[in-house]
Amino acid sequence: MKNRIKELRARDAFTQEDLAHEVGVSRQTINAIEKGKFDPSLPLAFKLAHLFKTPIEGIFTFED
Amino acid sequence: MKTTESFKELQHKSTKRLALWTMIWVLSSALATFGPEFIWENTLFTYAGVGLFLITGAVMILANRKYILNLDELQQRMHLEAMAISLGVAVVLGLGLSILEQQDLLGFKMDFAFMTIVISLTYLAGLAINTRRFK
Numbered sequence: 001m002k003n004r005i006k007e008l009r010a011r012d013a014f015t016q017e018d019l020a021h022e023v024g025v026s027r028q029t030i031n032a033i034e035k036g037k038f039d040p041s042l043p044l045a046f047k048l049a050h051l052f053k054t055p056i057e058g059i060f061t062f063e064d
Numbered sequence: 065m066k067t068t069e070s071f072k073e074l075q076h077k078s079t080k081r082l083a084l085w086t087m088i089w090v091l092s093s094a095l096a097t098f099g100p101e102f103i104w105e106n107t108l109f110t111y112a113g114v115g116l117f118l119i120t121g122a123v124m125i126l127a128n129r130k131y132i133l134n135l136d137e138l139q140q141r142m143h144l145e146a147m148a149i150s151l152g153v154a155v156v157l158g159l160g161l162s163i164l165e166q167q168d169l170l171g172f173k174m175d176f177a178f179m180t181i182v183i184s185l186t187y188l189a190g191l192a193i194n195t196r197r198f199k
Contacts, residue, residue, distance in 0.1 A: 024071045025136035032198040038138050 002061040006034045008052045023047040071136070078127070078134040085124040092120045138198060146190030153186045154179055 009019055016034070020027045023044060032038035040048070049056045095103075096113035104110070132143055158179050164170040 020071075026071075026139060028195075028198065029136050029138040032138055037198050038141075041137050044137060 001039050002036065002063055003033065004059050005030070005048065008054065008059065009034075012052065019048075019051075022051055074134045078131040082124070082127045082131045085120065085127040089117070089120040089124045092117045142191060142194035142198065145194055146187050149190040150183045150187040154183045157182060 005019075009016070014022070016027045016030045020030045023030075024047075025044065029038065029040075033040050045056050045060060049059055052059065092113070096110070096117040099113045100110045132140060135143065161170060161174055165174045
């Protein structure tokens with residue numbers, strides 16, 4: 001799954017640590033999601049969407 | 065919404081709790097093992113020592129459960145994969161060595177402590193690999 005976390009994080013001037021702080025996970029998890037190594041759960045995806053004020057489909061794009 | 069500060073605090077707290085109970089369990093293990101040899105001669109004390117070992121072990125297991133539950137989803141996945149590998153290795157290697165022992169083909173006496181070391185090392189190796197993988 002592709003995502004725009006890095007781009008949205010830059011838009012809102014968040015560091016990975018800030019973002020991890022906001023959604024209650026480790027910085028390593030944010031980094032793994034950004035690099036596409038790990039797909040977040042639905043609750044975490046909703047938290048990110050809520051924080052960035054963007055719909056989930058505006059952040060994550062499914063690809064085979 | 066849970067914040068990282070509370071997430072970090074929670075992790076720190078559960079890690080400290082697990083470390084403390086692991087230490088207590090190891091000490092109770094030493095007491096139950098060496099007590100009958102060096103401290104007392106009464107069998108009742110030995111039963112009490114083993115009882116203490118089992119109770120502290122149960123608390124350590126609960127502390128470990130709490131520790132795992134307080135991890136985030138990626139960390140839980142990393143631990144789950146490491147556990148799957150260590151459990152698999154323990155079962156396959158343990159049964160393999162057991163078959164060799166039954167046929168008197170094993171050059172040494174099978175000891176459960178050996179399997180504990182194998183489980184610990186494979187678990188640590190699995191975690192190290194996953195940490196690198198998701199870095």
